Amino acid sequence: MKPVLKEQILTILAEIPPGRVTTYGRIATMTEGATPRMVARALRELPSGHELPWFRVITASRRLADHGGADEQRRRLIDEGVAFDARGRVAKERLWP
Template structure:
């Protein structure tokens, strides 16, 4: 799926703002752009080039869980290193969602 460069820039600008120790969802990011959908945000995260500095690991799904993908264990590890906790069902507490 091809994503307009301007929309990618909007998505990546929002992701760059998510503070350490907090998470946001694909849908929340989409809502802060001009036309992205949650699925499009997920696609944008998968298209990040190697060596990028974006905190991709701070983007989770609407159920407040890490999406099931090849980098899920790495994502959980990075989030835990930032102090993000998960409950017994693998959900992040709502109080850690950004923006408030």
């Protein structure tokens, strides 16, 4: 991945406000050529101890991606007031931007 794309992804990630979520695809469309998979890869490569709100990024179906940090992601979103419906989806109203 080009460094400029990674920088764009991380800049957008830092802008997601508390209590809101966005999708891998939405972040990708805000860049100059990244794909949703590239966004996911950039998030997987975040260094430990970073302050970026990776947990505010969900799938296009408004669910959590299936990954090792999903339980922590769910907990952190709930702590910010984000609720999940019976099917594990976040309400459309919580999507940013």
